[in-house]
Amino acid sequence: MKKRKGKVRLTLSYILLIAIAVVSIYPVLWVVLSSLRPGAALYSESMWPSRFTLDHYRELFGNKAFPYATWYLNTLKIATLSMIFSTILVTLGMYSLSRFRFRGRQTTLTIMLVLGMFPSFMSMIALYIILLQLKLLDTHAALVIVYSAGAVLGGFIVKGFFDTIPRSLDEAARIDGASHLKVFTRIMLPLSRPMLTYVALTSFTGAWVDFIFARLVLRTKEKWTLAVGMWDLVNSYQNSNFTMFAAGSVLIAIPITLLFIFLQRFLVQGLTSGASKG
Amino acid sequence: MKQHRTTATILSVLVQGLGQIYNGQRLKGIVLLLIEALGLVYLVPRLGEAFWGLATLGETTQKFVKVNNSSQLVKGDHSIFLMLNGLIVVFVLIVFLVIYVLNIQDAYKTGLLRDRGEKPKSFRQSYENATGRYFPYLMLALPALGVLFFTIMPIIFTILLAFTNYSAPDHIPPAKLVDWVGFKTFKDLLFLKSWSHTFFGVLFWTIVWAVVATVTTYFGGVLVALLIEQQGIRFKKLWRTIFILPYAVPQLISLLIMKNLFNGQFGPINQYFKAFGLDGLPWLTDPFWAKVTVIVVNMWLGIPVSMVLILGVLTAIPKDLYEAAEVDGASSFQKFRIITMPFILFATAPVLIMQFAGNINNFNVIFLLTNGGPIKGDYQFAGATDLLVTWLYKLTLDNSKFNVASAIGIVIFLMIASFSIWNFRRSRSFKEEDMIQ
Numbered sequence: 001m002k003k004r005k006g007k008v009r010l011t012l013s014y015i016l017l018i019a020i021a022v023v024s025i026y027p028v029l030w031v032v033l034s035s036l037r038p039g040a041a042l043y044s045e046s047m048w049p050s051r052f053t054l055d056h057y058r059e060l061f062g063n064k065a066f067p068y069a070t071w072y073l074n075t076l077k078i079a080t081l082s083m084i085f086s087t088i089l090v091t092l093g094m095y096s097l098s099r100f101r102f103r104g105r106q107t108t109l110t111i112m113l114v115l116g117m118f119p120s121f122m123s124m125i126a127l128y129i130i131l132l133q134l135k136l137l138d139t140h141a142a143l144v145i146v147y148s149a150g151a152v153l154g155g156f157i158v159k160g161f162f163d164t165i166p167r168s169l170d171e172a173a174r175i176d177g178a179s180h181l182k183v184f185t186r187i188m189l190p191l192s193r194p195m196l197t198y199v200a201l202t203s204f205t206g207a208w209v210d211f212i213f214a215r216l217v218l219r220t221k222e223k224w225t226l227a228v229g230m231w232d233l234v235n236s237y238q239n240s241n242f243t244m245f246a247a248g249s250v251l252i253a254i255p256i257t258l259l260f261i262f263l264q265r266f267l268v269q270g271l272t273s274g275a276s277k278g
Numbered sequence: 279m280k281q282h283r284t285t286a287t288i289l290s291v292l293v294q295g296l297g298q299i300y301n302g303q304r305l306k307g308i309v310l311l312l313i314e315a316l317g318l319v320y321l322v323p324r325l326g327e328a329f330w331g332l333a334t335l336g337e338t339t340q341k342f343v344k345v346n347n348s349s350q351l352v353k354g355d356h357s358i359f360l361m362l363n364g365l366i367v368v369f370v371l372i373v374f375l376v377i378y379v380l381n382i383q384d385a386y387k388t389g390l391l392r393d394r395g396e397k398p399k400s401f402r403q404s405y406e407n408a409t410g411r412y413f414p415y416l417m418l419a420l421p422a423l424g425v426l427f428f429t430i431m432p433i434i435f436t437i438l439l440a441f442t443n444y445s446a447p448d449h450i451p452p453a454k455l456v457d458w459v460g461f462k463t464f465k466d467l468l469f470l471k472s473w474s475h476t477f478f479g480v481l482f483w484t485i486v487w488a489v490v491a492t493v494t495t496y497f498g499g500v501l502v503a504l505l506i507e508q509q510g511i512r513f514k515k516l517w518r519t520i521f522i523l524p525y526a527v528p529q530l531i532s533l534l535i536m537k538n539l540f541n542g543q544f545g546p547i548n549q550y551f552k553a554f555g556l557d558g559l560p561w562l563t564d565p566f567w568a569k570v571t572v573i574v575v576n577m578w579l580g581i582p583v584s585m586v587l588i589l590g591v592l593t594a595i596p597k598d599l600y601e602a603a604e605v606d607g608a609s610s611f612q613k614f615r616i617i618t619m620p621f622i623l624f625a626t627a628p629v630l631i632m633q634f635a636g637n638i639n640n641f642n643v644i645f646l647l648t649n650g651g652p653i654k655g656d657y658q659f660a661g662a663t664d665l666l667v668t669w670l671y672k673l674t675l676d677n678s679k680f681n682v683a684s685a686i687g688i689v690i691f692l693m694i695a696s697f698s699i700w701n702f703r704r705s706r707s708f709k710e711e712d713m714i715q
Binding site: 023027030093100102105127130146148181212 | 421511517690
């Protein structure tokens with residue numbers, strides 16, 4: 001009796017699992033297939049194309065009105081630079097907040113929390129005017145600066161991670177005569193590799209897909225990032241150019257998805273260590 | 279024996295660094311002196327105009343003046359630039375004031391040392407002090423500067439905007455001036471019929487959305503995680519990898535894909551409906567169905583995140599708890615209710631709260647999927663699925679109602695801040711942060 005109940009439960013579970021799997025995969029598969037389908041329309045007779053073609057990918061790089069290759073390079077540049085600077089800033093800030101007990105520390109933490117609660121768009125107008133004054137409008141440097149400076153506020157997960165490294169470790173090193181700097185570079189950094197990976201990955205993807213701020217700052221088409229370009233493509237040509245959009249999406253998604261899958265282990269660690277510690 | 283400390287303090291109050299030189303710390307004194315000189319050179323010519331600008335927001339508008347039969351444009355005051363420049367000067371002033379106060383404190387302390395007959399520290403020792411005791415400050419300086427100028431200052435600037443009448447069509451510089459109006463914007467938002475109707479409508483939907491979106495993704499995640507971790511399920515790793523897929527695809531892309539999937543005319547979802555002989559649904563164009571669509575799509579995006587989180591928590595539950603429960607004859611549902619669920623909730627409560635806060639500000643899903651639409655005729659610049667943030671965005675970028683937009687921003691902040699702070703104050707991580715060491 002009990003065995004049969006278990007079997008029913010397992011069968012139901014498998015059916016549910018398969019259903020969820022289909023729902024998870026379907027949109028992705030649909031776009032990949034659409035990008036290989038001849039024609040430009042959103043509408044198609046069946047999901048599986050009758051014939052496969054790579055025309056849309058070729059068109060992406062050959063189209064004059066649509067400098068996809070330039071956008072790709074722009075995005076790569078911005079994302080890489082923001083990744084480097086955000087990781088440095090976040091690590092520096094969070095390490096000192098986690099490791100040291102100094103005057104003003106609790107206040108700093110509270111201020112960070114409070115600042116994180118303002119909707120990020122609220123500062124948009126002000127940032128726009130500041131960048132205008134600094135003559136940084138329509139430059140990639142502006143994006144890198146703002147992304148990196150903004151990353152610091154999202155650093156609580158990193159602080160939580162540093163908190164979990166036993167303090168006896170650096171105390172021992174200090175007693176042996178290592179300076180703070182040495183403790184940081186020789187002991188802490190190697191230990192926090194999963195966390196650094198997590199920060200680097202999230203800031204890279206953040207810059208890779210952000211279009212709200214990028215759209216505000218970047219004015220000329222040649223300076224655009226992929227996100228702005230794709231959004232423009234969907235909004236202005238909705239149905240007439242769908243397959244090209246699909247091809248573009250696939251190319252944007254590939255690096256992020258691959259990175260994600262390779263670094264999944266670190267990401268899960270990052271998320272869960274943030275979870276139990278807030 | 280008190281003279282050193284008093285003299286040094288007075289000297290440092292008079293001129294920054296003088297007290298240090300008096301104390302024999304010549305190099306340090308000179309550095310401080312240079313900093314003061316730099317500050318004075320920057321601040322003195324600007325300070326007056328900054329305060330005047332902040333107080334009045336400009337007094338003359340631009341106008342045309344006849345010069346030799348042709349009219350020439352004479353530049354007036356640009357209220358918004360005046361305000362921002364004033365703010366920057368005030369910020370710089372604060373930074374220098376902090377250094378000034380530290381300088382007085384330092385002179386007093388070193389004087390005290392000398393009164394006790396000890397030798398003041400040499401520059402070298404101060405440097406070592408900086409890399410030792412003051413190491414955390416040194417490390418924090420760079421990130422703090424970034425946050426100060428690219429987060430704190432813009433936010434303060436925007437808060438100030440809420441108390442002005444900076445909005446189209448009547449108060450847009452450089453053609454017109456902007457004035458301080460006190461709490462008028464907030465009053466309009468809450469009591470003026472045309473604004474308050476939209477405000478409360480959007481506010482209500484924002485709260486409904488945040489609650490439903492958080493609950494569905496969270497419990498969806500729990501369900502999926504438990505499904506995978508059940509006894510007897512095979513290929514656990516495969517399932518997990520498949521279910522993580524929506525999380526791995528960049529959100530921007532998946533949302534734009536969804537927008538096309540749910541397209542009422544040509545989208546595949548409605549095509550399947552038709553294949554079964556059903557009429558399609560107006561997924562994105564009907565107020566009610568658009569709300570359903572955004573929540574369903576948000577589940578697709580959010581459940582994998584919760585799943586990853588909860589799978590991590592599940593592995594941390596001590597196995598002996600379950601063994602003890604089995605000895606006591608607990609059914610599997612009882613085990614779930616008494617052990618698993620409380621454990622998950624306890625471990626993820628802070629994240630749950632932050633997800634709720636994040637959903638109040640969930641710009642991407644709404645903006646990319648429906649753009650706030652379908653449009654509601656009796657709303658001011660907002661649609662049926664608009665959240666407060668997307669409304670704020672539209673008011674800023676499309677309609678130039680900057681003062682209303684920043685008032686809404688303040689409202690959002692107050693909502694999130696009030697219960698987030700309460701949550702953090704009482705959460706484990708804040709109270710017992712040193713306990714795990």
